[in-house]
Amino acid sequence: MTAPTHDDIARRLRDAYDHGAVPPLRDGLGPVDVDGAYAVQTINTRFWEAQGRRIVGRKAGLTAKAVQIQLGVDQPDFGVLFDDMAVPDGGSLDPARALQPKAEAEIAFVLGKDLPDPETTPQMVAEAVATVHAAIEIVDSRIADWKITFADTVADNGSSAFFVLGREGRPLDGLDLFTCGMVMEINGAIASLGAGAAALGHPLNAAAWLAQTLARRGEPLKAGAILLAGALGPMVALNPGDHVRAVVGGLGDASFTYKGA
Numbered sequence: 690m691t692a693p694t695h696d697d698i699a700r701r702l703r704d705a706y707d708h709g710a711v712p713p714l715r716d717g718l719g720p721v722d723v724d725g726a727y728a729v730q731t732i733n734t735r736f737w738e739a740q741g742r743r744i745v746g747r748k749a750g751l752t753a754k755a756v757q758i759q760l761g762v763d764q765p766d767f768g769v770l771f772d773d774m775a776v777p778d779g780g781s782l783d784p785a786r787a788l789q790p791k792a793e794a795e796i797a798f799v800l801g802k803d804l805p806d807p808e809t810t811p812q813m814v815a816e817a818v819a820t821v822h823a824a825i826e827i828v829d830s831r832i833a834d835w836k837i838t839f840a841d842t843v844a845d846n847g848s849s850a851f852f853v854l855g856r857e858g859r860p861l862d863g864l865d866l867f868t869c870g871m872v873m874e875i876n877g878a879i880a881s882l883g884a885g886a887a888a889l890g891h892p893l894n895a896a897a898w899l900a901q902t903l904a905r906r907g908e909p910l911k912a913g914a915i916l917l918a919g920a921l922g923p924m925v926a927l928n929p930g931d932h933v934r935a936v937v938g939g940l941g942d943a944s945f946t947y948k949g950a
Contacts, residue, residue, distance in 0.1 A: 693717040695725060699732040702845055705831035710788050713832055718840040721762055726843035733846065734769050745915055746770040747903065748826060749895045750847045751839070752888045752919030762839040765889065767899055768847020770915055778856040781946045782827065784929045790829045790850055790947070793924035794873040794935035796866060796885060796892045797824035797854055798916040805909040809900035811893035817912075820858025821866070823937040825873075825945065826917055827851040828924060852917060855943035866892045869938035871921040875931050883922025885937075892918035 693701070698717045705711045718725050738744065751757050751765045776782050782790075801819030829850035832841045842848045866885040873881040889895040895918040900910050910916070921937070927947045934944040 695728045695732060698844060699729045699736070702729070702831050703733060703736065705788075710831055710833040713836050713838065714841050714844060715838075718844060720760075720838035720840055722840045723843070726840040729844035730768070730846055737771065743772040744769055745772050745775070745913075746917070747899055747910070747914065748847055748849055748852070748917035749888070749899045749919045750828075750842065750849075752895045760837070760839045760842075765895065765898055765919065766839065766843045766847050767902060768843075768849040770849065770852060770917070774849065774851045776827070776851050776853045776945050778853055778943050779945065780853075781948050782851055783949045784947060785949065787827070787829050787850060787927075788831065789835065790827050790927045791924040792873065792875075792927055792933045792935075793826050793828060793920040794871045794881060794883065794922060794937065795824045795826050795920055796888065796918050796937060796940065797822045797852075798861075798892070798896055798918065799858060800910060800912050800914045800916065803909060803911050804900040805904055807901055807904040809897050809904065811891065811897045814893050814896045814900060815861055818861045819912075821861050821864060821940060822858045823855035823935055823940040823943045824917060825853040825933060825935045825943050826920070827853075827927070852915075853943045853945045854915065855941055857941050859940055864939050866939075869940070871935065871937050873922065873925065873933065873935045875925060875933055877932075880925045881922040883920070885921060887921045888919035895919045
């Protein structure tokens, strides 16, 4: 049997959004096939752009060392944020739009300047940041039962789905993003705890890695881009009706309800 091409795998993942999760992509991608996985992600990114979706930013994933070890890799990954993935702060997400979603609390940056340098440092990111926000990423997987390898999640756009950006952005100056605490509540009960240091040791480290990686790929981050810097604590599976609120020290909160309109 002929192995599926990158285009075949990309189509399989696109179809999963409408027809349900698919088995792991082992028949066409090795567990740590970095180049192949990003090739599949890029095929779908270009497809969706041609359909009219607009890129508004990027997300860093696998920023916790424990998760990297679990998946047998030594690097984070990234995915694309499209305009139609944004859920308004305090708004709702219809469960019909997701397959097997989980929520994780994050810190988000909105850039005020371009970051074109492949040697971008955390300090250079800091100088380019316009505002910092509490955020929630709603991750989802088109791979059945979340049985993912590194290649599965990268090909699947970093297992991304939706995001909530706290409406009140703060200037970076004076914020302690290393020790700031995070509490995520589901229906008023604490469901996840964490700190800024969980994202590659500091959220600015994660953002610098993202800027370097994208610059080297010829897709540098531009002013206005939203950067999700990675989970600050464990992700939590969602059930219809759940109200999710993430509070990050110094940044305020972000929230949404997982229910239909």
